[in-house]
Amino acid sequence: MKAATRQRRLSLAAGFLALSPIGQMALASAPLAAPETPALSSTLPSGLPGLPSLGEVMQRNLSTGLAINGFDPVSYRLGAKPAAGRPEYELLQDRFVWRFASQANLEAFRDAPDIYTPAFGGFDPTGIAEGVAVESDPSQFAVIGSRLYLFRSADNRQRFLQNAELLAQAENRWSAVLRLIAR
Template identity: 40%
Template structure:
């Protein structure tokens, strides 16, 4: 191919090439970013900070009936992850009874666990059912679970041991 012909091809294909690159970059920005939680752990922890349930205080769900972020001054390591709390009392309560205050199924969404998959729960979508904390990946999952927990709990409890066994320590 002659240099003149190569230049002609490049002159009409350059705008197409630039548009294609721009479209790829735009599409990459519009794609949803993956969940920041590691879904290969027995207890959900933020893959960047290492904090359990994104640093939310697990005791505040019970005491304050809301999702509240814990403070850096009140941390504790338990279950291979770091937990944050709003105050010393919440930290002491959790350390005395992590099985009571910790999220069920390690923080994985129980509606998805019932289907046989592990999907990280979002600490902002929660429910306390039968004095147990459940986190959900989506608002719709939480609402469905709260409307009929007996539909999901038996299946989730039956499937959880096998799913948990497949998660690395």
């Protein structure tokens, strides 16, 4: 369930509870106190980038702030399987925390991030081709030419590799999908 939908449902439930006799009794017996409104940024662990914002274009794990779930983006081009990044090789770039398997990979990314950053912000290109931003699984990937593509599933990956038109459709729809992304 999307966060906005969940928030609306919680808001409606709280409204109904406040209007019910049980809710009114609970409110009447509760002591009055000033509502706590801590600064949102102060509740985040130090070292993490700010909260996601409207128009964010890179997929990241919202609980950790890690781009592509902490996988090393350089490792996709070095071997058959992507490597998990390590906390000691972290880089904060463009509001995203990237992890790397080695210092050399971190430096390669820092020198040329456009080469290693996944296409379509790390979203599944088959979803983009359909006009939807679909979260991907970093273990499902393909490097085609000079671009890294991440997919939701092995089936989506296979479908993308077999149908060259999907890439053209995704390229055509990316700007429209980009405007819809609110994370």
